[in-house]
Amino acid sequence: MPARVDPCLAMLVDRPPPGPDWAFEVKWDGYRLAVHIEPSRVRIITRGGYDWTDRFPSIAAEARLLGLKTAILDGEAVVLDGHGRSDFGMLQRALGRLPTTQGPGEIILYTFDLLYLDGCDLRRLPQRERRRLLEQVVPVDRNGAIRLSEEVPADGDEFLRVACAHGIEGIVAKHHERPYRSGRRPDWLKITCTRRDSFAIVGFEPSTVPGAIGRLLLAARRGGELVYVGGCGTGWTQAESRKLREVLQEIATDSPAVKLKRKSAVFCEPVLVAEVEYRAWTDEGKLRHPSFKGIRERADDATVYELK
Template identity: 75%
Template sequence: MARSSSKKPPEAPAEPMPARIEPCVAMLVDKPPKGRDWAFEVKWDGYRLAVHVEPGRVRIITRGGYDWTDRFAPIAAEAQQLGHETMILDGEAVVLDDHGRSDFGLLQRALGRKPSLHDPREILFFAFDLLYLDGRDLRRLPLRERRRLLESIVIAVSAGVIRLSEEVEADGEEFFRIACAHGLEGIVAKRRDKPYHSGRRPDWQKIKCVRRDSFVIVGYEPSTMPGAIGRLLLAARKGEGLAYVGGCGTGWTYQESMKLRELLDEIVTDAPAVALRRRGAVFTRPVLVAEVEYRAWTQDGKLRHPSFKGLRERADEATIFELLDTRLTE
């Protein structure tokens, strides 16, 4: 008589964990979409990050593919305590102001090498997607299923530095109106039924209360005030090079302007990064990036009413605004 086998059926082999996943990027649109297929979230004002939990280590990767684990050590430490051997979280690192709004300037100061009133432990990571979990690539699943798994992991540590970016059950236009009234940067809409695709996709859309993007600093015009800056000269990516998009002369205090000029004076060059002739201008190597808030674009492709909000690093090239032919994108 043959014995019945007590062996369990073989498990499906684990899917290799990607070393890096190019993030899904939301398309900028003028108004929120309609329909029950769309989920809405707050648009966070910080650094887009992927948190890779691997056996024995955690890596934190920027949108541009750089390893910034050391800059976000508290997030990395907490990620190891989430109870899973392998995992990739997609989200945003932010610092919240006194009103609970994400503030890019506060984040920059918390990350800065100079003394700051803001501790790096104030940096929070709001997770909004789960791309890989315990040997399984989740990108082919619809968003609603990825979110269900994400919520089961992150809600348990909601008081820590890793938190869930909440979905809001609301009409998109009403949510957008309320977000703008509360001084938020905007909202994000995502199709619940779609898998995760890298690159800029219509499945994810962002609607901004004001426009805000990153531009390369290519020089400055001195202020009439001693040691300060009158206007920053800004450029966007265009093809393999840069194109001048105008100047920015507001958004800083006199003291901040002096510190910014000190930084720029260390990278002065005789070879401008853009084709621009301007009397009295001081040109700099294109290694610093300005975060700029503005209202619109002029017909000749210049920023309208720009205001300086902080500095980024050129190393994370993916954040810099790009000009495509006659169209403007980011």
């Protein structure tokens, strides 16, 4: 049994692929995890290879109840809002990163692939066969902390339209006949309703509300440098805004990481990465309608967006 498997990552495309060779699922908005079930323990490994078992106690406890000797489940840890949609901000609050009344017991793992089962490495099998075995391990009607990410038998364009109308981040398409291959490959494709990427936080502008943030100042990479790509002023509660300001003030600096002059700005060391949803890029190279979704960690393989 492998100690770790680098995950298969979906390539971003503009439209769903046509034809009967593709399976479609909801694109979940959370933390990508691999659950390793071993004879004497359960390990929960992030996309970046870090052991986060202690952060997901309900998922680890339920994995022990699946009745498997050895297995590796691939999935996404999420928290659902009142409409059944995954919400990254709610997940961060449940993990204790932002103020909340939610707890880790609300976190669900939607599993969508099975890489190893009872002594057998399944990665060379086609996706349809791995899926058949996964549905035996995690049935469609299973509730609790570990659930099945269902395949939707629909036309890709129509499924994307409905997903976007319901406020879902997007959809994922997986080729039925492909094996599981680590890295970003065209075996899996993602189609999003809005764009979403990670940007370095290089400072903030104070809010008129005492102790809060008015705008985060964001940067992308170009070569070996950081380039300012605009400010983000929405996506947080007042409590979250005050917490962010406290954190950023602790890493304030007099040497900005980008070429930017703002009279009221407080610049900080570019060590935190913000997950941001946005519509498009302006002609001036700035984010259009950005909204803050949370802080990504390096343990989740957070990478700053690279400008072409």
